[in-house]
Amino acid sequence: MKHNIYKSWAEPYKMKMVELLKMTNPVQRKKAMQEAGYNTFLLKSEDVYIDLLTDSGTSAMSDRQWAGMMMGDEAYAGSRNFYHLEETVKDIYGYKYLIPTHQGRGAENILSKILVKKGDIIPGNMYFTTTRLHQELAGGKFEDIIIDEAHDPDNEHPFKGNVDLNKLERLVKKYGAKKIPYISIATSVNMAGGQPISMKNLKELRSYTNKHGIRIIHDMTRVAENAYFIRQREKGYERCSIKEIVKEICKLTDGATMSAKKDALVNIGGFLAVNDREVFEEARNLVVVYEGLHTYGGLAGRDMEAMAIGIHESVSNDHIRARVGQVIYLGEKMMEFGIPIVKPIGGHGIFVDAKKFLPHIPQEEFPAQTLAAEIYLDSGVRTMERGVVSAGRKATGENYYPKLELVRFTIPRRVYTQAHMDVIAESAARVYERHEQIKGLKMIYEPKYLRFFQARFERLK
Ligand SMILES: *Cc1c(COP(=O)(O)O)cnc(C)c1O
Numbered sequence: 472m473k474h475n476i477y478k479s480w481a482e483p484y485k486m487k488m489v490e491l492l493k494m495t496n497p498v499q500r501k502k503a504m505q506e507a508g509y510n511t512f513l514l515k516s517e518d519v520y521i522d523l524l525t526d527s528g529t530s531a532m533s534d535r536q537w538a539g540m541m542m543g544d545e546a547y548a549g550s551r552n553f554y555h556l557e558e559t560v561k562d563i564y565g566y567k568y569l570i571p572t573h574q575g576r577g578a579e580n581i582l583s584k585i586l587v588k589k590g591d592i593i594p595g596n597m598y599f600t601t602t603r604l605h606q607e608l609a610g611g612k613f614e615d616i617i618i619d620e621a622h623d624p625d626n627e628h629p630f631k632g633n634v635d636l637n638k639l640e641r642l643v644k645k646y647g648a649k650k651i652p653y654i655s656i657a658t659s660v661n662m663a664g665g666q667p668i669s670m671k672n673l674k675e676l677r678s679y680t681n682k683h684g685i686r687i688i689h690d691m692t693r694v695a696e697n698a699y700f701i702r703q704r705e706k707g708y709e710r711c712s713i714k715e716i717v718k719e720i721c722k723l724t725d726g727a728t729m730s731a732k733k734d735a736l737v738n739i740g741g742f743l744a745v746n747d748r749e750v751f752e753e754a755r756n757l758v759v760v761y762e763g764l765h766t767y768g769g770l771a772g773r774d775m776e777a778m779a780i781g782i783h784e785s786v787s788n789d790h791i792r793a794r795v796g797q798v799i800y801l802g803e804k805m806m807e808f809g810i811p812i813v814k815p816i817g818g819h820g821i822f823v824d825a826k827k828f829l830p831h832i833p834q835e836e837f838p839a840q841t842l843a844a845e846i847y848l849d850s851g852v853r854t855m856e857r858g859v860v861s862a863g864r865k866a867t868g869e870n871y872y873p874k875l876e877l878v879r880f881t882i883p884r885r886v887y888t889q890a891h892m893d894v895i896a897e898s899a900a901r902v903y904e905r906h907e908q909i910k911g912l913k914m915i916y917e918p919k920y921l922r923f924f925q926a927r928f929e930r931l932k
Pocket residue numbers: 527574575576577599601602657661690692729730731732733740741
């Protein structure tokens with residue numbers, strides 16, 4: 472394989488259409504933030520200059536994907552685009568059976584209903600909000616088996632997404648393998664800051680689970696980004712293509728849930744993919760209840776076409792180098808300003824350590840939520856909380872108090888420029904300069920599920 476000769480991560484594409492943005496002033500932003508109850512999820516997108524709320528469904532599609540949209544076969548059953556998607560998933564990821572869903576959580580719902588029974592334990596490399604909720608709604612309990620390093624924002628372990636096999640062994644001893652329907656493995660662990668799992672660790676996990684007859688289900692939302700880090704950091708993979716690494720990761724697992732709104736470069740879509748014929752049959756039956764017929768799963772034909780093309784683009788070496796390169800550029804800029812961020816820099820965004828940024832604000836007063844609001848007030852940049860608000864409450868009603876209290880600056884794929892990255896870092900630096908004067912928040916409205924989406928707050932005096 473010929474190596475890219477350019478030192479810079481510069482984009483392997485050019486622009487041919489732009490979306491104009493509204494620039495706001497501080498008075499407008501103050502009003503917008505108050506109306507949004509200090510929750511960046513409740514802001515109107517129109518009032519946002521640079522939107523780093525999420526990398527989910529916010530990527531720019533290529534001209535080829537847009538052309539694919541025009542090739543939508545909107546038949547109720549047997550759409551040509553479904554077969555293209557099915558063939559792509561087999562070819563790129565290697566899973567045998569595909570069930571399309573409207574997005575990742577649709578796949579999580581179906582999978583949890585099939586595999587999780589009341590009283591089951593689902594170990595995983597850190598929780599994800601929707602994934603854990605579906606496991607719990609199906610009667611299961613999530614247990615975190617990620618290595619301790621992942622909970623320490625300063626630890627520079629190159630694979631903070633790794634599983635601690637001793638933690639898993641303890642669970643197997645305590646509950647028995649029969650109580651563990653599968654291990655939930657995310658590639659590029661979102662909640663740990665976009666941190667990868669190594670191939671070595673995944674192989675060890677595979678041989679352990681083979682011994683005990685436990686499945687591995689892959690949350691493959693950011694598998695290409697994980698593959699990039701394996702190529703950069705793991706011995707023996709320097710010369711492999713992203714495509715080869717992605718395939719090898721998938722091969723070590725028994726099935727997957729995918730939110731195609733991330734890696735796969737589409738605005739909507741997802742799927743469940745499995746190798747087990749029986750699980751597939753059941754999923755194909757359940758998808759009709761919750762999503763739609765098994766050849767569209769809640770998607771239009773054109774969406775499946777854009778997804779199939781996006782999957783191919785997502786595993787291009789040049790694409791992923793530029794994607795992660797831009798994230799690293801922003802992270803390094805923030806470090807130059809002395810802003811405390813999670814290290815090493817992850818694949819899909821920069822995670823600012825709000826406990827360190829606002830050390831005078833206790834976790835009960837939502838430091839990360841506060842910081843996200845302050846960044847917006849400063850510059851119109853929208854970020855999101857990943858701390859005590861996102862973590863929610865246990866079945867007993869107690870708050871989860873996660874060690875990590877972070878603000879996520881998530882970078883959409885192929886959307887913003889290097890100059891935008893500069894604006895973002897400069898804004899974070901300005902807020903950091905006046906961090907001592909910032910006061911915390913009080914929650915005044917709390918929804919029952921996934922509260923971070925809709926909770927409202929008031930500034931403490
Ligand atoms: C986004 C995401 C999901 C859920 O997918 P949706 O498409 O938002 O429903 C699951 N797991 C991870 C790691 C995610 O980032």
